[in-house]
Amino acid sequence: MNLRAVLFDVDFTLCRPGPELSPGRYARIAERHGVSLDVSRYDEAREAAVLNLKRHPEFLHDDAIWHRFTEEIFVGMGGPRAIASDCATEIERGWEVSANFELYEDALPVLDELRAHGLKLGLVSNGIRDLTEFVAHHRLDVDAIVDSRTHGYVKPHPTIFQAALDLLGVRAADAAMVGDSLAEDVDGARALGMRGILVDREHRYPEVEERLTELYELPAALGLPRAR
Numbered sequence: 001m002n003l004r005a006v007l008f009d010v011d012f013t014l015c016r017p018g019p020e021l022s023p024g025r026y027a028r029i030a031e032r033h034g035v036s037l038d039v040s041r042y043d044e045a046r047e048a049a050v051l052n053l054k055r056h057p058e059f060l061h062d063d064a065i066w067h068r069f070t071e072e073i074f075v076g077m078g079g080p081r082a083i084a085s086d087c088a089t090e091i092e093r094g095w096e097v098s099a100n101f102e103l104y105e106d107a108l109p110v111l112d113e114l115r116a117h118g119l120k121l122g123l124v125s126n127g128i129r130d131l132t133e134f135v136a137h138h139r140l141d142v143d144a145i146v147d148s149r150t151h152g153y154v155k156p157h158p159t160i161f162q163a164a165l166d167l168l169g170v171r172a173a174d175a176a177m178v179g180d181s182l183a184e185d186v187d188g189a190r191a192l193g194m195r196g197i198l199v200d201r202e203h204r205y206p207e208v209e210e211r212l213t214e215l216y217e218l219p220a221a222l223g224l225p226r227a228r
Helices: 023-032 039-052 063-076 081-095 107-116 131-138 158-168 182-192 215-221
Strands: 005-008 015-017 101-103 120-125 144-147 175-179 195-199
Touching: 005 158, 023 039, 023 063, 023 081, 039 063, 063 081, 101 131, 107 120, 107 215, 120 131, 120 158, 131 144, 144 158, 158 175, 158 182, 175 182, 182 195, 195 215
Parallel strands: 005 120, 005 175, 120 144, 175 195
Antiparallel strands: 015 101
16 A cells, blocks of 8 residues: 545534533533433433434435434433423534534554654544634644535445545555545545545454554554654
């Protein structure tokens, strides 16, 4: 492999939700509507919402899907269906604010190391956030940004990866995709002919071969010499 570029997913690969996006945010918004939520049910509610998340059959980006996803978490925490949509709208506003996300400690050092090896870098993400503003806020040094809202298709649709490759001027065979989703990031990239590498910070997929538990492992996984 003549590696020339590395693409990254964003959420839970380079960053995670900060305190303002914690389960407590759901509870605070519900409280303003006179409702109490059980924050201890957040993880279970989110996992159930992920399982019930129905993508567009042609992988078109649809903000309504993410809205329903937030509604399901709200209801799963004990919120009444009658006000779930209004509360979900308030909750989603927090997800659009770049400052509400925290970079993992390994994100910037690894991006810098890859850059030092002369690699081109890009971001490919599903979601409703403005990635250009996110990159500026967190001072990420990348060459290409493709988000599903702007592009029109979500991962694993091949065109969203191809759009990033086109911006970089790199063939799929000469690029790797790094992300936390097997279906969206790894399988989607591999279907296009890219190398797909899973970031498994929660140790959920020990059986996967191309798997990292932190980004610090990425340069070695890519076969790059260690930085001095």
